[in-house]
Amino acid sequence: MANVELSGEEIRRYGRHLIMPEVGMDGQKKLKAASVLLIGAGGLGSPLGLYLAAAGVGRIGIVDFDVVDYSNLQRQILHSTKDVGRPKLASAKERLEGINPFVKVETHEMHLTSENALGLFSGYDIIVDGTDNFPTRYLVNDACVLTGKPNVYGSIFRFEGQVSVFATKDGPCYRCLYPEPPPPGLVPSCAEGGVLGILPGVIGTLQANETVKLIIGKGESLAGRLLLFDALKTKFRELKLRKNPDCPVCGNHRTITTLIDYEAFCGVQKGWDSFTREEQYEITVGELKKRLDNKDDLFILDVREPQEYQICNLHGYLIPLRDLPKRINELDTAKEIVVHCKVGGRSRQAVEFMKQSGFRKVKNLVGGIDEWAEVIDPAMPRY
């Protein structure tokens, strides 16, 4: 049994746990003695932090370096409107301590890197992954395997979420499921693809549930299973996961025995859509403003989705990126064309495609309409 005691006040607070045989005094003391590290205080980290604090996890560490933005408030329920502009760690700590003063909240304002991950992870019992990019996902996984800490995994995209528990003693790790990341650009980020605000609430809460079960040692863990959730259909599915004997980090013949360069691992694999930058095919928002003020004959092509066009636009001609191949004959190779999207990723793919289709006078607007709104037109709504 965990070597901690519960005060009278704590016993009143955790009464509904204590009267359940699955938790009881033993389980609640285990929770108090436990330490959990949350990677990210955003969409997944919000419900995770709130429920783990309320449940009485003794020590909660949070790694983040971001500040609260208006566009976070749609789903990141740790933070309030008054917190916009504050570090996420500051509002997270305030909120968690407000819910449960018996919890010790430790903040780590840093980027998680190959240099600091092992040291940081070794100070906690369980790691919960709520990151938003592939390099950090692989870093968290490998560091969990190398330090022997379970990795409670959750991931979201638009209406779809995934949950599992990786890197338990005999269970599979993230690399057993996905040995390699997709090339950059294949899977849009939440910033480009969007996400239903409630989805991280569902997925993060399921991660909190797995975390609590690991701590109290009850129930059936999701280790060895991948739970898929479709919020549009309200459907759950479950897939079997197996430990891959050939896994490079947790298999029988390990080739990864120390942390590597994860940016390079996820970025430098030259796929079909990893382009080298060529400046003659780029234009900045400042240059575009000048050219438009000069009344130069420019054709603006917007490759975002119609719903994005409704929010704000540069009066461009709209062809969503995915429709470009079949609608390319609507465009004139003789015209000078400036292509833009929200932040410049999709338009970069569009420019590359157009170049291959014989367009030479085509330029990508660097930073997209978001950069335009920031630098040129502050009255334009940003999303």
Add this chain to the structure above:
Amino acid sequence: MPVQILIPTPLRQFTNNLESVAVEGSSVGEAMKNLCVKYAPLQKHLYSDDGKLRNFVNVYINDEDIRYLQKEATPISAKDVLSIIPSIAGGVH
């Protein structure tokens, strides 16, 4: 004999937004190849230039990973459902 393939959200832009596509095939490999014939832009996302399924593309027959069955040679019947399970990374921002 047609078999259902469930298409994940990130790939639906290549299947006219269909979430499920019925294709012919008596093995996983045949069905996947026929899917790429029907929706040609999928080919480069699912297969490398040398014709191998890409490493980050996981194909499941019902709830089993084909890597632990007979891979692409795994036989399928009309009652089976194939799923392509993509890696997604979203969480924080």
